[in-house]
Amino acid sequence: MHFSDSFRAARWIRFTNLLLQAVLFFALFGGLNYIALNHSWRFDLTQSRRHSLSAETKSYLDRLERDVQIYVTLTDESDNPLIAQSYRDVSGLLREYTYATRTSSKGRIEVRFINPYQNRHEAEELKLDVPDAVVLVCGDHRRVIPIGEFYHVNVKAGRRETFLGESVLTAGILEVSSPDKKKIYFLAGHGEMRPDDVDGVRGLSQLSDELRARNYDLGRLDLSLTHKIPDDAALILIIGQQGRVQPFEAELLRNYLQTRAGRIILMLDPGRTDGLGDLLFDWGVIVHDDFIYDPDPRSLTETGDLRLWRFAADPLSHITDSIINNALPVLVGPARVVNKDIGSSNDDGLSIRELIATSEIAWGETSYRSRARPEYTPGTDLRLKNGLGVMVVSERLKPNNNLPLSVRGGRLAVFGTADVVTNNRIINVGNLNLFLATVNWAVDRDTQLNIPPRPIPRFQLALSQEELIRLRLGLFLIVPGVVALLGFFVYWTRRN
Numbered sequence: 001m002h003f004s005d006s007f008r009a010a011r012w013i014r015f016t017n018l019l020l021q022a023v024l025f026f027a028l029f030g031g032l033n034y035i036a037l038n039h040s041w042r043f044d045l046t047q048s049r050r051h052s053l054s055a056e057t058k059s060y061l062d063r064l065e066r067d068v069q070i071y072v073t074l075t076d077e078s079d080n081p082l083i084a085q086s087y088r089d090v091s092g093l094l095r096e097y098t099y100a101t102r103t104s105s106k107g108r109i110e111v112r113f114i115n116p117y118q119n120r121h122e123a124e125e126l127k128l129d130v131p132d133a134v135v136l137v138c139g140d141h142r143r144v145i146p147i148g149e150f151y152h153v154n155v156k157a158g159r160r161e162t163f164l165g166e167s168v169l170t171a172g173i174l175e176v177s178s179p180d181k182k183k184i185y186f187l188a189g190h191g192e193m194r195p196d197d198v199d200g201v202r203g204l205s206q207l208s209d210e211l212r213a214r215n216y217d218l219g220r221l222d223l224s225l226t227h228k229i230p231d232d233a234a235l236i237l238i239i240g241q242q243g244r245v246q247p248f249e250a251e252l253l254r255n256y257l258q259t260r261a262g263r264i265i266l267m268l269d270p271g272r273t274d275g276l277g278d279l280l281f282d283w284g285v286i287v288h289d290d291f292i293y294d295p296d297p298r299s300l301t302e303t304g305d306l307r308l309w310r311f312a313a314d315p316l317s318h319i320t321d322s323i324i325n326n327a328l329p330v331l332v333g334p335a336r337v338v339n340k341d342i343g344s345s346n347d348d349g350l351s352i353r354e355l356i357a358t359s360e361i362a363w364g365e366t367s368y369r370s371r372a373r374p375e376y377t378p379g380t381d382l383r384l385k386n387g388l389g390v391m392v393v394s395e396r397l398k399p400n401n402n403l404p405l406s407v408r409g410g411r412l413a414v415f416g417t418a419d420v421v422t423n424n425r426i427i428n429v430g431n432l433n434l435f436l437a438t439v440n441w442a443v444d445r446d447t448q449l450n451i452p453p454r455p456i457p458r459f460q461l462a463l464s465q466e467e468l469i470r471l472r473l474g475l476f477l478i479v480p481g482v483v484a485l486l487g488f489f490v491y492w493t494r495r496n
Helices: 007-038 055-062 081-100 120-125 165-177 205-213 247-259 277-282 321-325 429-442 465-495
Strands: 068-072 109-113 133-138 141-146 151-154 159-163 182-187 216-221 233-239 263-267 285-287 291-293 306-308 330-332 338-340 350-357 363-365 389-399 406-415
Touching (some): 055 081, 068 081, 081 109, 233 247, 247 263, 277 285
Parallel strands (some): 182 216, 182 233, 263 406
Antiparallel strands (some): 389 406
């Protein structure tokens, strides 16, 4: 018998055939995976494109020069349904960021989920002491984003309406990946609150930590010694001064705003003279020498502090967006009235807006130095129909050589109290959000990118009692009965 006709040859042929089939299968499997990895296509068929990044975000990620680590302290094991929803929303979005930068040779997005309670040692090493937050780290730059900033909340309905995650995350990535730090100076020399003071009433150490965590460089500025404002001054904070600034100092600050498009945040306590009348007049702001009393129950706390709850939405600055969306009050101590000067000229592109006001029954007590008990005196004390202003912002939009566009000029924000940012107050979420939003607006930090929010889908099935009974009967009797009947039919057929 010829070898090719033997059983041994047949076994070798079958073995070779099976081996070749296996090799071809693995080659096909590997080839398909290679093609899918390097030449993949993804299609988002959802109505709101919730699984896709916007073109603006992709453009920013393509130009990313440094790696960014993102640490998420959310967990999917939380009993809180809002936290569980946040975990699903954030984790799904972060997968798109890592996918978009997976082939980048410059800057990539790396994501890690860490439970700060179960992995305490690792969380302490990474300084992840904030639960339910997203922490962005790039080199020495760090940004902590609380989960509340990811959502727009309908206060009346008491629920989340839209997911702002992509806008917030993209802004945070741009912030920490920037190699340059903006320099913020605290004015000194007039009894101002100090950034290194740990005192609860007049210290700003907590505020300084919050600013450094957001990639700002801090310094102190005493104009009586330097006689000039540094060229790298992105923002000057004047918080709780006790004495008047000298005329030459006021002139330096005026020129900084006017000629250098400078940025100043001014916080003035009641009963203090500031020496900045000309500067405030230039920017259409009036600071009254009075003391705010607001008898509205919504404006008072148990300790007698002033509770600010009337905020105006401002599409130009977005300063109050977060506290309005999340219904966050601002708690302060003594405050004075700050209003827009209705007689100011609108020339030179000056835009003035009141962002915070008291209730309509509040008044500004002008005799607070001599009168022990506050009492409204018509014709003497200040009362306005729509409430008294507590915060005003002013900016100039300068026309650019008669072209149909404008260039942003100086910016000024004035608070009628410095108590809003002290160590005892900054721990209040509303106080911190308000101040940080004001700083972001002042230094042109773009936290409101042109990225549309994503609606949160909700599905609700409403059944009557009769429909529920029918559903139970169908699930527990009809469906099992049909299956049993079919099985009996098959059994009877095979038996015969």
